[in-house]
Amino acid sequence: MSKDWPLWEVFIRSKNGLEHRHVGSLHASDATMALQNARDVYTRRSEGVSIWVVESKHITASNPEQAGEMFEPARDKAYRHPTFYNLPDELKHM
């Protein structure tokens, strides 16, 4: 058994936020403790109304070394953005 508690990632939804945002990480021995620790460490200045925690090992992350093949091909494909439509004048707030 490892002496150190596993690492957890913390996501918090703020009062007027629609989605949970990653705010940081912490150590905890289990999910309940992770949730309580997240409450104590990350919401003590009333930052949130909802918390998700997920053990860091369950996150599969993209490899920075593959950033080129992963993200660059999208860069010169401006036509994927919906910016080439002529909008009728009556349409506001677009």
Added chain:
Amino acid sequence: MNDSLYNYLLMIGDNAMILGHRLSELCGHGPNLETDIALTNISLDLFGQTRYYFQYAAELAGDGASEDSVAFLRYPHQYKNVLLVEQPNTDFAFTIVRQFFFDAFHKPFLEQLSDSADKHLAAIAAKSLKEVQYHLSFSSEWVRRLGGGTEESHRRTQRAVEELYPYTGELLRPVPLETEMQQLGIGPDLEQVAGAFEETVTGLMSETALQTEGLSRHQSGGKAGIHSEYLGFILADLQYMQRTYPGMEW
């Protein structure tokens, strides 16, 4: 001035202040960053509650009294907290078990106090209750984890239970002032609080195989101002500044 109500406010406020102080001693010394912050948060909750009780007490006392003079300018025998809350931090198991016993009492106590005939007191209780509900779930989780954890964590938690359980009787046995407050509809019926306390404690003790059988609950005295040797040291820490430089502010 209403002496009974004043003294009753001290009795409630002193519990919060002394336990808050005990927890504040751990600030920067918690077993890890997360637990350190959690205990400090609880400490701050308790100090916040203390301020409400003492502001109200100072208002009743008049004559230039303030929350600070109520908190800092009394002698040991004038503090009315229960003996449980002045017991030392010893180790993490003691800190958690002390907290759990107090929370198991504090929550039903505040539930009832929020129906108090004294509207001011009822409002303080209602506000504090939400904080204390969290304290209880925090300390319960830790008792569950330590009591049901490894052989060593169980052994050390059991030791803390044996040392601290004798102090729990005092929480639940009314002194004449509490009986008077209950008759006026201001204070809770401690018999009902005791019922809730037993249910919480017995439930978690049996779940974690922690033993309270055969432990007597004879310790008492704090409510009457008769304290263990620890309170004097706590007050020396707390009062040093005000006693050395009276009226000092920053």
